[in-house]
Amino acid sequence: NLNTDGLTTIRVAIRDDHRRVEVEKNLEDWLKSPVSLLFFKNIRRIQIGDSELHWGSLGPGPVPNTEWLALHDNEDESFLIARSAPEAFPEEALAEIKQERMLAAQDDTEFPPSVVEIVLGVEGRLFVVLPTGVKTALPFACNAPFIQDPSRREIKGPGTSPTNRWLLQRAGKLAAEVMLEWLQQSS
Numbered sequence: 001n002l003n004t005d006g007l008t009t010i011r012v013a014i015r016d017d018h019r020r021v022e023v024e025k026n027l028e029d030w031l032k033s034p035v036s037l038l039f040f041k042n043i044r045r046i047q048i049g050d051s052e053l054h055w056g057s058l059g060p061g062p063v064p065n066t067e068w069l070a071l072h073d074n075e076d077e078s079f080l081i082a083r084s085a086p087e088a089f090p091e092e093a094l095a096e097i098k099q100e101r102m103l104a105a106q107d108d109t110e111f112p113p114s115v116v117e118i119v120l121g122v123e124g125r126l127f128v129v130l131p132t133g134v135k136t137a138l139p140f141a142c143n144a145p146f147i148q149d150p151s152r153r154e155i156k157g158p159g160t161s162p163t164n165r166w167l168l169q170r171a172g173k174l175a176a177e178v179m180l181e182w183l184q185q186s187s
Contacts, residue, residue, distance in 0.1 A: 029131075034071065035122050038081060039129045039143040063181040079121040082178045084170060086113035093163040100147055116170045117143040118178075126155060142171045 014020045027048045030036065034053045037046060045054040058068035058078050066082045089097065089111055097111060124138035125131055128146050133153035136142075144167040146155040158165040 033123075033131065035119060035125075035141055036127060036130050038069065038119060039117060039127055062185065063178055066178060077121075079119055081117060081119045082174055084116040084174045086115050087170070088113045089163070090166060093166050096147065096161060096163050114145050114167070116167060116174055118171060118175055119143075128155075138175075140175065142168075144168075144171060 014023060030046070031048060031051050031053065034055070037043060037053055038055055045052065047053075052072070054072040055069050056072050056075070058070055058075065061067050061080050061082065063082075065085070066080055068078045069081055070076075070078045094111060098109070118140045119142075120140045122141045124136035125141045126134040126136065126146060127141060127143040128148055129143065132146070132148065132155055134155055145163075146167055147161050147163045148155050155161070155164050158168055
């Protein structure tokens with residue numbers, strides 16, 4: 001419902017205590033690792049119980065399409081988010097996506113161009129808006145529309161998934177471009 005203060009409140013009835021405990025665990029995970037909130041298109045602030053998460057902008061980053069961000073209660077610890085330009089999926093990836101969604105090959109469903117995002121300063125992990133179970137040795141987190149395995153904990157291996165291979169290549173390219181452009185600045 002829409003409150004008089006302009007904010008939207010969502011209330012969900014939970015069927016039983018078992019489900020309540022699981023939902024509470026998921027919400028606690030968000031409080032411990034709020035990076036996912038950066039990847040939602042329309043959610044900028046969330047309150048869970050008495051705790052509030054809100055990412056605030058500290059201004060533009062050192063290169064185009066980057067921004068410094070911090071949690072509202074810790075502006076001394078900033079993170080850099082970099083976003084790629086939107087790019088259309090290659091044909092091989094579109095075929096895989098249609099197969100995953102069980103669409104007919106001739107189905108003319110259009111898929112919007114994808115954006116890859118990386119966040120420097122957080123644990124190396126892959127996100128599909130929400131975190132996957134994939135942790136990396138990279139010094140940044142990566143969010144992209146990866147094809148996940150049926151458990152939604154992992155992503156399909158890049159050796160067998162042209163979509164994931166392409167998205168991981170884009171993430172690496174984005175990281176390299178940001179680093180090179182940043183290093184070339186005399187300031």
